[in-house]
Amino acid sequence: MQKTNGSVMVVNDSILETHHALTILKKNGILGDVLTKHSAWEALEFLQQEYVKGAALPRLIILDMNMPELSGIDFLQAFQHLPELICNWVSIVVVNASEQKDVHDYVMQFPQIIYYHTAPLSFDSLEKIAYQINSFD
Secondary structure, X not given: OOOEXXXXXXXXXXXXXXXXXXXXXXXXXXXXXXXXXXXXXXXXXXXXXXXXXXXXXXXXXXXXXXXXXXXXHHHHHHHOOOOHHHHHHOEEEEEXXXXXXXXXXXXXOOOOEEEEEEOOOOHHHHHHHHHHHHOXX
16 A cells, blocks of 8 residues: 555544554554544634645545544534635545445435444454545555
8 A cells, every 4th residue: 555644633532542543543654643632622623723724634534423521523514614724625535434325324424424434443344444544645
């Protein structure tokens, strides 16, 4: 697999799941900046602050759907109200422990979603994600 230089943000409240995702990303050749945010609020705030500063934004977000306070669905709804540049630049991979078809169908309506995966992440699933990231370069 070719090496990737784009930045990725992992948004997951579980330290264990975040570490697992980081390990798999690294083993799949995703060598760019990998940011971690442990809540959807933290991720939204980061995106807004970086945009205001004119800093580089992540190219991809790997988003856990099941988080306290602000869920993945809440994040996606709030994300749509961010500046257009952010919404057009960032792609999102959803990771959900649930296989509910209604959740899947609802989430896939958001234009930024490029992949929906039922948790947990695996080497195979991240190979598909890595392919998507490599297509950005």
